[in-house]
Amino acid sequence: MIALELKALDKSFGGLRVTRGINFEVPAGERRLIIGPNGAGKTTLFNLITGEIRADAGAIRLFEREITGMAAWRRTHLGLARTYQIITLFPRDTLLHNVTLALLGLSPLRWNPLLPLRSQAALRESAERALARVGLDHLGNRPLAETSYGERRRVEIAMALAQSPKLLLLDEPFAGLSLEERREVQKLLASIPRDVTIVMIEHDMDVALDFAERITLLHFGEVIVEGTRSEVVNDKRTREVYLGE
Amino acid sequence: MIARGAAALAALLLLATVPLWVANGFYVNIVSQILIYAILALSLNVLVGYGGLVSLGHAGLLGVAAYAVAWLLSRGAGQLESAAVALVLTLAVSAIYAVLSLRATGIGFLMITLSLGQILWGTAYRWISLTNGDNGISVPARPMPFGLSLASATGFYYFTLIVFLMAIASMTLFVRSPLGTSLRGARDQARRMAALGFNVWLIRFLAFLFSGFWSGVSGLLYCYYQQFVSPQMMALPASAEALLMVISGGTGTLLGPVAGAALVVVMKNVASAYIERWNLVLGAIFVAIIIFMPEGLVPGSTRLWRWAFGQIGRPPPAPAAAKEPAP
């Protein structure tokens, strides 16, 4: 089963073509890494996959289901979850509240206009478990604004995992983390079972290369090289892209 | 927690005994008006404060309900039926408001709601065969729930108080509920909420219906109170005043819109006897709040209180626990 398939995907902003005819396939269970210099269009690709922006042309299939025109919120219900490069969580709310929102998004409870959210014990326990998974349960009642950057990054991951995704998109999960924190996140990612497919964007090569089974190199919105770790690392085009053409 | 509960109880006692300690019928009526407008302000705040959507057309929704019930009553329909039809009609109009205005946010939303309010006002003003235009519609009598008369100031006050308490209860439930929480989430990070699986449009649509319902209720009460409706109640200044109430009182709390409503009603009816230029004072207060206390009077004055207490030597509220070192 192909978890994610992109066919001839195109996107332009004004006159600038940021995604050019991308073809991309990730089989279920794989750990895929997307690399490329700044401006290569990596985050845009994620935004196209999650539906936050609409493609100009091409098709997107999630677990062999056509989702090209589907609203973003619907895609989440199909098992898609993602973390963001820039933290866009809810700073004035507690960590527990942030994670609870992630859980609520997929729960039929979210339409209830009567019951107090606080009283939903099951939801609260799931949120605590999700935070525990990233080692932050002791900070559950801390407002997000009063946590460190590394902690916030881990909250992002907790929220994405809380949604029990089938396809997890991680946008630079290691950015700005200390060495210790990186090791923690690495362990965390390694512990994610195989029924979750993971696609990651990363700049930190050491950590990322460790994680990746296959690597896709993007540049100027196009796929330049794709293959296993050693294939991509040894490909001369990779060197060209990173050392200048 | 206990302090809050005690304060709420005290407020309830105060409100429940108003006719006893308030000077005369005129002032009891003032409190009734405050409660009616408080319901309107609370309903508007669902969108403005919790939804982040500023509407300048909400007087239109109040007007639809008021006109509907007035029209039906003046043609001999029963009280209960009239009220029910009026509220259903208001919900339908709210749905139209929502579908059109939710195509935008921010200033676009404001202008769409403004034009909708103007269309409703213009219809009331010009569709004379339907609404009697500027001459308005008189309502023969106030309802008599369970046979009790609402003709007196006191009687009407208690009726209004009960409805007001129901509104507060409803708002409290909504705000704490998953739907209310999702609405606030969508206000703060709409994109993120969508990515988390929330249908932001539908959440806002439902919030609009909820808001419209209570605006309609305030319209009913207004009609029963005045026993008269006219296009003025839906004109632009009316919507502006409603917004003024919400913003001056503060959008982040339930008490805020109530305080704002009290401010405006008192200024209009009571202060106008002493301060001739109440409109100017109101406008000036509004401008001052926007510039100096953008979060509104209630949170702003709470902030001032805390600052004042801090100055008197009490230790300031403990700063949030120091950041723990990264593990």
Next chain:
Amino acid sequence: MTLWITLAVNSIALGGLLFLLSAGFSLIFGLMRIPNLTHGSFFMLGAYFGVFFLGQGLNFWVAALASGALMAAIGALIERLLLRQLAGRELAQVLLTLGLSFIVADLCLMIWKGDPIPIEQPPELRGFLPIGIVVFPKFRLAVVLVAAVVAAALWLLLDRTRLGAMIRAGVDDAEIARVMGIRVSRLFTLVFALGAGLAGFAGVMGGPILSVYPGLDIDMLPLALIVVILGGTGSLLGALVGSFIVGFLYNFGPALFPELAYVILFLPMLAVLVIRPQGLFGRHAP
């Protein structure tokens, strides 16, 4: 037949007047990205100033220009002292202009009381001028001509001067303009003052047609809004076209569909906001 001709004449005159009112509104909206809800008040206050100046014995045209200048100064003060405090917070700025409209309205009521005050047509423009089969009231013709002159002057300003180029750049994209070294905050003050001045001038010009009364601001503001939304924010051509469309809707609407007159007036605005927010000639949605 004569009814339609009269309506057409009135429509054109109103169109001219609305252009004087809305051109400034459009520029303010286009550059500062806010619908200036005090604009109707500027119109009314300018008209009252006109009453004052005329009462001092000034000539109609001088009074109109003086009112415009005074309103421009007031506009500049409002922008510098108040609006600038809220730089970047457009919604708060809109609400501020709303609050100001309350203040201005009440000040006018306080000073000039509640009775409508007519403004006399300037003596040289009393009477009618036959043009073909149409008999144009001279004053209304003058209003249209003045509007045309102002339109030409504004177009020259925007299209042929450096200042105009800066304004256009700001309307296009204020952020980029700032980065390119244009003193956008100075432009804000200038454009707001210009808008206020034009509105005040328009108020006096409109005096003989509408007279001056409390509530004039509430009557005019929605019209300016419709014009600018229809025509597109920041577009002079849009303001021109929109003004005449609204002028015709305002006069023919009640004649053709008396009960739905206001619906006819606001429906186009609603339709534009919902379907094509940038209007006929605008660059951005509001």
